[in-house]
Amino acid sequence: MSQNWRSVWPARWPWSDMMNPDTPKWIALPLLLALGAGCTLDAGSRGPFGPEDPETAIPKQALPAQPPARHALAFTADETPGRHLKPKMAGTVADTALKRSANPGAMLTTTDIAALRKAAEADPRVAGLLGSRWGFVEANRVAPEGKVSFGCCRDEARFARLTYFSYSQNVAVEVRMKEQLVVDAGRRESYLPPEGPQDVERGIALARADSRLAGQVESLQGHGLLMQPDIGLFRNDPGYGHRTIWITFSQGQDGDPKFWAVVDLTDDRVLDAGQEPPR
Numbered sequence: 001m002s003q004n005w006r007s008v009w010p011a012r013w014p015w016s017d018m019m020n021p022d023t024p025k026w027i028a029l030p031l032l033l034a035l036g037a038g039c040t041l042d043a044g045s046r047g048p049f050g051p052e053d054p055e056t057a058i059p060k061q062a063l064p065a066q067p068p069a070r071h072a073l074a075f076t077a078d079e080t081p082g083r084h085l086k087p088k089m090a091g092t093v094a095d096t097a098l099k100r101s102a103n104p105g106a107m108l109t110t111t112d113i114a115a116l117r118k119a120a121e122a123d124p125r126v127a128g129l130l131g132s133r134w135g136f137v138e139a140n141r142v143a144p145e146g147k148v149s150f151g152c153c154r155d156e157a158r159f160a161r162l163t164y165f166s167y168s169q170n171v172a173v174e175v176r177m178k179e180q181l182v183v184d185a186g187r188r189e190s191y192l193p194p195e196g197p198q199d200v201e202r203g204i205a206l207a208r209a210d211s212r213l214a215g216q217v218e219s220l221q222g223h224g225l226l227m228q229p230d231i232g233l234f235r236n237d238p239g240y241g242h243r244t245i246w247i248t249f250s251q252g253q254d255g256d257p258k259f260w261a262v263v264d265l266t267d268d269r270v271l272d273a274g275q276e277p278p279r
Contacts, residue, residue: 108160113139119180120162126175126185131168133268137196138163142176159183163193165243170266192228195245199265200224203245207261212273213249217259220249227262242266248276 108116116139120126139162162175172188204222207213227246229237243265248257261273 120175123182129173130166133167135165135196135198137193167266195226203247203263206263206270207247210270210273213259217249223248238271239264
């Protein structure tokens with residue numbers, strides 16, 4: 001050997017200290033317990049994850065003789081312009097079984113919305129918030145506040161909230177009404193309401209008139225979906241922070257999009273347009 005064995009062999013072993021009568025008893029006792037515990041552990045418990053438990057017996061089950069039937073996803077045949085296709089509830093319950101009574105106090109009819117809009121848009125406070133260019137988004141019943149939210153007075157006082165988007169001010173506007181009287185109206189900063197019918201109509205009109213699509217989309221049906229351009233590290237996407245809508249043109253509701261356009265409703269212009277690649 002190249003080096004003396006005494007340089008690598010321990011000069012003294014732990015038990016030599018324990019056998020020394022001068023060693024305190026409180027030092028020898030923990031060493032004896034540690035050595036005894038280590039010797040009593042079996043081989044299976046010395047792994048990184050402790051003792052190895054026996055495998056759990058899982059009873060096997062036979063596969064069914066016939067595979068379950070597949071439920072085809074069917075859609076409604078509603079071709080009304082401006083409406084989205086809705087999937088039918090295939091494989092659940094029959095349509096005739098879904099009968100629910102409507103609550104007239106919680107729903108707004110087309111006539112109700114028209115009357116509320118007429119009263120709201122004639123109010124000087126609302127007109128000042130909307131500016132010269134705006135679009136109506138939606139109207140909903142809201143619960144009354146305060147004491148009238150309980151008892152018989154709840155059904156007597158009818159409150160509604162109308163949501164607009166002012167293209168001129170680039171901000172959402174909410175109007176709270178009691179019957180056909182404007183209770184309050186104000187701007188709702190940093191709120192992006194969903195696309196409304198006027199958003200889609202204006203976006204389609206601007207896209208049809210764009211030189212890149214003119215003469216190619218007259219016979220096609222237009223659709224609109226609100227979009228949010230991304231913020232960039234050095235430059236934001238066109239339309240960032242504005243009311244921007246994605247317009248597509250297709251053969252009816254079921255056809256693939258043939259043409260597309262990105263419309264900035266705040267600036268009232270088409271940012272980009274083109275033809276979809278063939279599929």
